[in-house]
Amino acid sequence: MNTEKKHILVTGGAGYIGSHTVVALIEKGYTPIIIDDFRNSNKDVILRLEKITNSEIIYFNVACQDTFRLKGVFSQFPIEGIIHFAADKAVGESMEKPLMYFDNNFGSLISMLELAKEFEVKSFVFSSSCTVYGDPKQIPVNEQSPVSYNSPYGFTKKVSEEMIEQFVKSCPIVKATLLRYFNPVGAHESGTIGEEPDGKPNNLLPFITQTAAGVRDELTVFGKDYDTPDGTCIRDYIHVVDLAEAHVAALEMSDSNEVNPKVFNVGTGKGTSVLEMIKAFEKITGKELPYKFGPRRDGDIKEIFANTDKVNKELKWTSRKTIEEAISSSWTFEQYIRELRKEA
Known part of the structure; x- marks a missing residue:
């Protein structure tokens, strides 16, 4: 496909997954156009993206x-495709503020679909989530697994798909x-863009890196009595760079006249527990993490990881990067961002 000068609108493009996807788009010859109100991202990400690309x-x-x-x-621009990331995205926060999630996640999607129709945009790639599988009875989950939800956030993803x-x-x-992607982790190899939560992190790896950096006193592991080998939750952690490349692959095949819409799981097909992530971080960095066990968290499920057969076959995409690479790059990014904020 000749991608030169193809303009792709990326909503939430200064955010964690969006910024990495912007890099992947440029590497493939596309011209991304970021739409972001910076409510969940930092404006200096734009400068960092310009340096990387x-x-x-x-x-x-x-x-x-x-x-x-x-x-x-x-x-102003002939938009060929839209990749829609912009949304509130924390399970725990959605339990406390469901109306905020309904307003932003549904409202932003409706606006983008209206624009896609008016301007005859050919491709629309939607950032969904494995939360649409709720608390699955069978693992790994495939695209035909029953769809439900365990939180207002999951509800917004399920309804948005519909x-x-x-x-x-x-x-x-x-x-x-x-x-439908699983748990994004890691950072760009430059160490200058990564997951940069505003305030207290909702996801595991940035909480680990912030604890190791001394920003947090200790890490809380939510639940130690799950029916898993070590008692902690199991997730499918996918490197954000791999995930970004999956969005580009989706964009390039979404002009097909077959099933519409197409649905894909994007994960590694392997589960890793919370304790395994902590131990891996300690081994890779040589830093001992202070952590304690706390009660289970509302909305959390015991275990989920992906069956990736469909995405491997139809998108010709597979995850390539390891948990170790994700942890190492996240720690590099954490140290970079601490220095950057100190200078500011």
Whole structure:
């Protein structure tokens, strides 16, 4: 496919997964256009992206629901595809603030679908989640596994998928791909972009790195009595660089006239427990982590990891990077960001 000058709109493009996907797009010859209101990201990510890619980054500080301003962007650039990341995304927070999640996650999706229809955008790649499988009875989960939800966040992903399914029936020119990805970890090899939570982290690895850096006093492991080999939760941790490449692969095949929308699990097919992650970090870095066990957390499930047969076969994509690479790059990024914030 000739990708030169193909403009791809990336909502939430300054965020964790979005920023890595912007790098992957540029590496493949696309021209990404970032839409981000920086509510969950830092504006200096743009400068870091420009250094990594040696490119000028096109971005607009605008919310997805601001359709008036976004129409100007769509009128200015011939948008060939949309990758929609912009959403609130923490399970625990969604339990406390469900209405905020409904407003932002549904509202932003509706706006982007309206724009996709009006401007006849050919490809729409949606950032979904393995949370749509709820608390699965069988592991690993495949794309035919029963869909449910265990939190308001999971509910927004499940309903958003259904909204897209209904939308493309009325607007078949838009070919949609739903990527149900598992637990993103790691950072870019440069160590200058990575997961940079605003305040207390919701995800395991940034909490580990912040604890090791002295930002947090200790790590809390939520639950030690799950029916797993070591009593802690098991997740499928996928390197964010691999995940970014999956979005590009989805973009390149979403102009097919077959099933619409297409659905793919994006993971490694392997589960790793919380304690295994802690021990791996200690081994790789030589740093001992202070941690304690706490009660189970609302919305958490015992175990989930992916069956990746479909994405391996149809997208010709497979995860390549290891847990060790993810941990090492995350620690490099943590040290970088501490120094950066200190200088600021």
